[in-house]
Amino acid sequence: MPLSPFLSLALAVAVTVGSAQSSGCGRDIPSKFPSPGSSKNLSLPGADREYRLYIPATYDKNRPAPLYFSFHGASKDMLEQEGLSQFSNPEFNKDGIAIYPNSKNGYWLSNPNADTSSPNDLDFTNDLLTHMEELLCIDPSRVYSAGKSNGGGFTSVLACNATVGSRFAAFASVSGAYYDNDNTPGIGPCAPAQREEGYPFLEFHGTIDTTAPIDGNDSKNPKLPTIDILEGWAEQNGCGHDAKWATNETVFTTPLVKHAVWNCDGKQGIVQHYREGDNGHCWPSTVSNDDYTSNPDQCPLGKYVFNATAYIFDFFGGYRLETQLVDRDHL
Template sequence: MRLTSLSLAALAASANAAPSAGCGQAIPPKYPSPGSSTDLKLPGSDRRYILYIPPNYDINTPAPVYFSFHGATKDMSEQEDLSQFSNPEFNQDGIALYPNSKNGYWLSNPKAETARPNDLDFTNDLLTHMEAKLCIDTSRVYSAGKSNGGGFTGVIACNATVGRRFAAFAAVNGAWYNTDDIPGVGPCQPAQREEGYPFLEFHGTTDTTAPIDGNDEASAKLPVIDILELWAENNGCGSHEPWVKNDTVFETPLVKHAVWNCGGRDGVVQHYREGENGHCWPSTVTNDDYESHPDQCPLGKYVFQRYRVHLRFLQRVSTPGLKGLGVPFTS
């Protein structure tokens, strides 16, 4: 049998798993059966989320967890459809969580509700609840999101209490705001940890909703390069560290892949720059972005599947003994 890089990663990760208190327990009756998802409410809260349990879930085998946060004015159902973490073609083994925001916006967006318990509290409480109810590998919990949801992924990473519970972070067309004066957020102050904070960002060069070079509007968005350099510095690269490569990938000049190697870790910060793509979730097949916002998606579909690249990054960054993160996954 030939083992792929992802199956090797899964084997290595299982040998180093950190099982949660929920291991060995039966799936709660209200939860979905393996291979399906359902809409739930966090006990003791008015906050809702969608839970997906993968086909290969085993109550005695700690599973990775993927949080996926929706964009501004969107919701958890659209994010499940867009992100495809609930698609067994891409994800046979990982639990997926799609939290719903309070009012259509996540912390970092100036329109988000900031009253406590806020979005960080919700994320922290939801993860604690899941670890008690399901068999989770607490060393393989990941955060991802699109647009405002991508920006909120950065907020999580910057929070010393909540961010330390996540192994890696990824954003698609992140909407990056200055959060210094936002109540409950403040400056980026991640906890210090040996494994660092692996960070991946995808962005379309023609994005007019969250422009790749930022804007100066009332709710100003920061340039993506500022965010990448922030995480390079947070990972021990030093201030304004240049990328070690900026290669054309996927056999097309449309896409470039920038990589930062920091603190002995290859590719701990990465960026995919998508030429001729706007505020769209990159995919070789159509999705809601292409159907609802054709002006932002001029090619109709894109030249690579974000799902595969995304999952490869998240799975490998927290797997001991596996390196080579700077090599793009192109199939």
């Protein structure tokens, strides 16, 4: 599989330190969990919230593994997201644990239809991450979040939260639906915790997306332009207000795909964006997926010229939390 065009940028900022480990290391896999190489639907104890868990065939209780969260889109669910994102596919994810949380009512916090009652989605994600680290051998410096549509927007909301967002090393959003949440209870303005690594953010968006338009909209539930989100994350990473990309290169010509990169405060490629010509509200894939079969008007090509999942794993592979290791050294 060819590497994505930005892999060298991501690897340039990788932290070359030893692995941290969670308290679950050395423990046998709980009997209720899936066996290695498979997935299973589960519930978070005491929370009445569901998730789907995948444990790779290579899992070793004594070797800390990365953990990947994948959030579904509005009105979708954890099963659909597993098939769409392919985070359980060893072709892309060779040794990581993947988790697909379910929202309360089909919508994630940030969407106006989301259930905001306590504990909200941010609390649920924080508790679910703690639960995983207590029961499985996870490297807490390699925890990542990605999502589609409303799940992509929630990934940005997650990164903005100083409590739970600081536990994730990098973030990716596919066809993200971004709402103005400055005055939304439980969210408020974007205020991530300060950390040296910054907040790596990768975004994919189709130019003919009418569900979450790349340039935003003024509908009943207005969505922000994608560039506002990208420039916001560039600013959070030290690029300054309304920072423009450092490069914006053509990576495919038919259809036209542009790749924009922001280099902020010495962090090369900390924010990146793929602008997908002739693609709509779809998870880019070189083979057909549920988006292309169920939504052909948005995804007229039937498949795409690159696979977003491969690019996401390349991007995630370049980042880990050095602060997690520092904290452990001072326990």
